[in-house]
Amino acid sequence: MDWQALALSVKLSFVTLLFLLPIGILLGRWLAYRQFWGKSLLQTLLALPLVLPPTVLGYYLLVAFSPNQGLGLWLANTFGTTLIFNFQGLVLASIIFNLPFAIHPMQRAFAAIPREIREAAACCGMRPSLVLWKIELPLAWPGIVSAMVICFAHTLGEFGIVLMVGGNLPAETQTIAIAIYDRVQSFDDHAAAVMS
DSSP states (O other), rough: OHHHHEEEEEHHHHHHHHHHHHHHHHHHHHHOOOOTTTTTHHHHHHHHHHHOOHHHHHHHHHEEEEEEHHHHHHHHHHHHHSSSSSSSHHHHHHHHHHHHHHHHHHHHHTTTTTTHHHHHHHHHOOOHHIIIIIIHHHHHHHHHHHHHHHHHHHHHHHHHHHHHHOOOOOOTTHHHHHHHHHHHHTOOHHHHHHHH
């Protein structure tokens, strides 16, 4: 059993959730309650990771994060860092890849809250922040929990995007999915089965 790869996968899943939870709640709530020009275009863009193969998305992120051009060049020049072949790049790639799995369940959960409940709270003088904390979040909790479970499990099993952006560096970017792949490639079926 490759405990380092498992620990890295669990760490990646938790860190990804840490970022996706507020992003998912804010964007999911905003998309559930607001009508604006370009909303369907934004929802389509947010759903792109669902339809793009993980290796394709990983390749695009690899190109974008490359220190030779664009965003990667700016990061290298400004902060002296890069987002490829390190944990930070894995986190950002995982956040992008899991956005639809976080936003859509939360958006549906907030959309299912009857408008009358929010209006009644506003009529009683509740501030919008209090309505969010005392009424909306408890009512949307099942959708929030399902989004968190889906994102955690999805991050644990990520392969293509992790391999493209992070490579296969033991103790740095090698997740459990990559470690299993390595064992299969070296015909170590027993180790692959144990890690699975």
